[in-house]
Amino acid sequence: MWNPRIIVITGSSGKTTLLHLVESQLGNIAKYSHEANSSFGIPFNILDIHRKDFTLIEWPIIFLMPLFNIFKPIPKENIYVVEADCDRPNEGNFLSKLLKPEVTLWTNVSRTHSMNFEPLIKKEGFKSIEETIASEFGYFAQKTKSLVILNNDSDLIMGQIGRISSKIKKVSAESSVKEYKITLKGTEFDTTKGNFRFPYLLPKETSTSILMCLGLVEYLGMDMNKGFSGFILPPGRNSFFKGIKETVLVDSSYNANLDSMKAIINMFARIDASNKWTILGDMIEQGSFEKEEHEKLAEFVAKNNFDRIILMGPRITEYTYPRLKDLSPDDIVIEHFINPKEVLEYLTKNIKGGEIILFKGARFLEGIVEDLLLDKKEAAYLARREKIWEMRRRKWGL
Numbered sequence: 001m002w003n004p005r006i007i008v009i010t011g012s013s014g015k016t017t018l019l020h021l022v023e024s025q026l027g028n029i030a031k032y033s034h035e036a037n038s039s040f041g042i043p044f045n046i047l048d049i050h051r052k053d054f055t056l057i058e059w060p061i062i063f064l065m066p067l068f069n070i071f072k073p074i075p076k077e078n079i080y081v082v083e084a085d086c087d088r089p090n091e092g093n094f095l096s097k098l099l100k101p102e103v104t105l106w107t108n109v110s111r112t113h114s115m116n117f118e119p120l121i122k123k124e125g126f127k128s129i130e131e132t133i134a135s136e137f138g139y140f141a142q143k144t145k146s147l148v149i150l151n152n153d154s155d156l157i158m159g160q161i162g163r164i165s166s167k168i169k170k171v172s173a174e175s176s177v178k179e180y181k182i183t184l185k186g187t188e189f190d191t192t193k194g195n196f197r198f199p200y201l202l203p204k205e206t207s208t209s210i211l212m213c214l215g216l217v218e219y220l221g222m223d224m225n226k227g228f229s230g231f232i233l234p235p236g237r238n239s240f241f242k243g244i245k246e247t248v249l250v251d252s253s254y255n256a257n258l259d260s261m262k263a264i265i266n267m268f269a270r271i272d273a274s275n276k277w278t279i280l281g282d283m284i285e286q287g288s289f290e291k292e293e294h295e296k297l298a299e300f301v302a303k304n305n306f307d308r309i310i311l312m313g314p315r316i317t318e319y320t321y322p323r324l325k326d327l328s329p330d331d332i333v334i335e336h337f338i339n340p341k342e343v344l345e346y347l348t349k350n351i352k353g354g355e356i357i358l359f360k361g362a363r364f365l366e367g368i369v370e371d372l373l374l375d376k377k378e379a380a381y382l383a384r385r386e387k388i389w390e391m392r393r394r395k396w397g398l
Helices: 015-029 041-046 056-069 091-099 114-123 129-142 206-220 258-270 287-301 314-327 340-350 365-372 376-381 387-395
Strands: 005-010 030-032 079-084 103-106 147-151 167-171 177-183 186-191 194-198 239-242 248-252 276-281 308-312 333-337 356-360
Touching: 005 015, 005 091, 005 129, 015 030, 015 079, 015 206, 041 079, 041 091, 079 091, 091 129, 103 129, 103 206, 114 129, 114 287, 147 206, 167 206, 177 258, 186 206, 239 376, 248 365, 258 276, 258 287, 258 356, 276 287, 276 314, 276 365, 287 314, 308 314, 308 340, 314 333, 333 340, 340 365, 356 365
Parallel strands: 005 079, 005 103, 030 079, 103 147, 147 167, 248 356, 276 308, 276 356, 308 333
Antiparallel strands: 177 186, 186 194, 239 248
């Protein structure tokens, strides 16, 4: 029977990047729940069942796999690092009981999958949708046996601290980060814990994950790998590629809620470069908060001086575009489209050469990036490479 020490990484965003940061420190002494963070995915991962295409034809094989996997040797790793999400009510409660973590790292709380939690506001007496979501993530902290490392800068997380009976370690990027620098060559974080450099584009909020990782390494009694050598940025999280006509494509297309949108837009705005274009897609699963969140996005985007802003999707067109037009200077080019094929055609026609283009949001933006790559082989490093996503992109003409 495999009985590893379990480390849970949870929160509304930044979980996968933190998982990869932890992996760069722990290496092969731990097993990691790559591409599995749900009440379905994590049990599959524990049973060494891995979905490849995400199509229906896989399910008969999946049901049979446990019969074969029982003959596999028990994993040699004595630590299991698990990324755990809360897409719906009771998922945090279920997974925390299943995993019984020794350590939990809790990154943040924001309006993700809001439509699933809306009914609980009145039913359970919560004051806001954010509080409802925080309460669900709080089960991981509540069920943790030894140490909870949490983001002290989040009032929503701190509001759940009374549920925690284990030791607590608070990290604060606001008080620990002295300087944040970013260029197209990489990112530098100068903190009270040391100076950390990465050959990737990382938002300032990543500093919280770095500090959490340091806290975990300290708890485990390991030597710190200050260079984070071996860290690989997950697909769709600000990877940058050479595009057609000497463009630079910044792919942050994996997911989108208002907080993650703001973090990446702020990161992009700080890069010292000319001719910056930003392409933003819908924020989905926002429920009745859909209009409010997309209008807030307009107000934030308007504060940044981009050369061209391209919006894609029915929500961002209906709610963000009118507000953004009212707030932006007349010389800023703002376009809006419904589907990714229209955006691709617009870009192909209007790119002159040398632009740096950010992609952030839903509705298959990774498919547009793929079509604009200078080296088509680099498509392997984009998000959503499974067959089901390839089929869906084709339906959109990508």
